[in-house]
Amino acid sequence: MRLSNLLWAVAMVVPMSNAAWAQAWPTRPINWIVPFPPGGTTDVVARIVADRLGRELGQPVTVDNKAGAGGSIGTMQLMRATADGYTIGMATVSTHAVNPACNPKLGYDPLTDFVPVSNLARTANVLTVNNAFPAKTYAEFISLVKAGPGKYSYASTGHCGGMHMMGEMFKVFTRTAIVHIPYRGAGPALNDLLGGQVQIMFDNLPSSIGHIKAGSIRALAVASEQRIPGMSGVPTFKELRLPEVNEPAWYGVVVPARTPAAVVQRLSEALRKVLLVPEVRTKLQDSGAEPVGNSPEAFAVEISAELEKMRRVVKQQQIRFDQ
The missing domain is CATH 3.40.190.10 (Periplasmic binding protein-like II)
Structure with missing residues (x-):
């Protein structure tokens, strides 16, 4: 099944040793693409996490809203970004399951064009x-x-x-x-x-x-x-x-394919630490979100399962993007 492709993407690296990347990254600010407008749940979750993530990594993390086409515009921009860990993005059920299931001409593959980092939160x-x-x-x-x-x-x-x-x-x-x-x-x-x-x-x-x-x-x-x-x-x-x-919505972080494995791992660990901070957890819960914080491999499984489920619904209900 396509899950194997996604797990393969998690393991991909550029030609530089993990040790070198682990020591070097990050040395400058990080841009966090949120593919929806300010004020929505996706944006709220990102902004709650971003400031504390910047403190954890020692570099500013700036939220960059790139809305449009149900999240596809910002997600396409993330796909095209340099795979060096300095551009990260928010993935949702819409961007990584519904849009690809609905629109065969979307322009990106959620399983091979991105590396999952961590599922941050779920909302009912x-x-x-x-x-x-x-x-x-x-x-x-x-x-x-x-x-x-x-x-x-x-x-x-x-x-x-x-x-x-x-x-x-x-x-x-x-x-x-x-x-x-x-x-x-x-x-x-x-x-x-x-x-x-x-x-x-x-x-x-x-x-x-x-x-x-x-x-x-x-x-x-x-x-x-x-x-x-x-x-x-x-x-x-x-x-x-x-x-x-009964499946809730989810909001996680992904990076472009071929981002170094050491960067993915360090970012995942940093996000999981941030999600354990009581202040962050309280803010997320007050906004209606429940903190998660899982591994890249676990998030990959969630994305693949959601995509397959949405494909079944689209086929059974004969839903087309251009209806």
């Missing part, structure tokens, strides 16, 4: 409805949508985005027919959910949690390993016997 996803929706619980919700195929619509943050895929997986495994309405980001989608133009939404929890806590929308289920503090009445999809939909 959430199924919500507006307050006018008659269902108060998940059981009532599923009864309604099954009784009225095509009657209800759900918002996502964009066509061929992570939340679009979550909605389609929900439809597959619940055998329901709800209509997808794509938006350009969480903000516009939430506005229409609040206004009643759309009844249902799949979203990253950090975008919706303020509205949920304010009581302006209702959360019916979350994609999370455990119930969310402060939302203890909301079950996980796993509890609802939908383990396939």
Whole structure:
């Protein structure tokens, strides 16, 4: 399977000894490409980690937002960067699984054009409805949508985005027919959910949690390993016997292929140290993210598994990038 390619990429090095790279790197500032706009979850996670990472490495780490095309523009820029450890990038479910699964002409291969470094954090996803929706619980919700195929619509943050895929997986495994309405980001989608133009939404929890806590929308289920503090009445999809939909979003660091193995290892170790700092952990948790911090090999396995899952969803639901 393609996982072998990704594990091969993790091990690739340029012609310089590991010892030399370990001693030399870093000697100048590091540029961290975040392929989404400022203020979103990806950007928030990067900025929480960046300052402390710079202190750990002894060089400034600057967050560089390169948004566009669902994260593809910034990811392409990262792919083309010199593989010397001075340009790193944020990888997400969208950039390394959904976009490649949806768009065969994307221009990069998530398994061979990058080396995974570490998964930094996971965030729960959430199924919500507006307050006018008659269902108060998940059981009532599923009864309604099954009784009225095509009657209800759900918002996502964009066509061929992570939340679009979550909605389609929900439809597959619940055998329901709800209509997808794509938006350009969480903000516009939430506005229409609040206004009643759309009844249902799949979203990253950090975008919706303020509205949920304010009581302006209702959360019916979350994609999370455990119930969310402060939302203890909301079950996980796993509890609802939908383990396939229970996967949270993730946010990790990758570097261009052929980055020296010693640099990858040192960066991975530095990130894992940063994620153990209580202040960093608290900031991530307050933003709705749960710190992870794993090895390059473990992150490679996660990326490959997510990509294969998204390919199955795209094929089964006959989703095309140019629809």
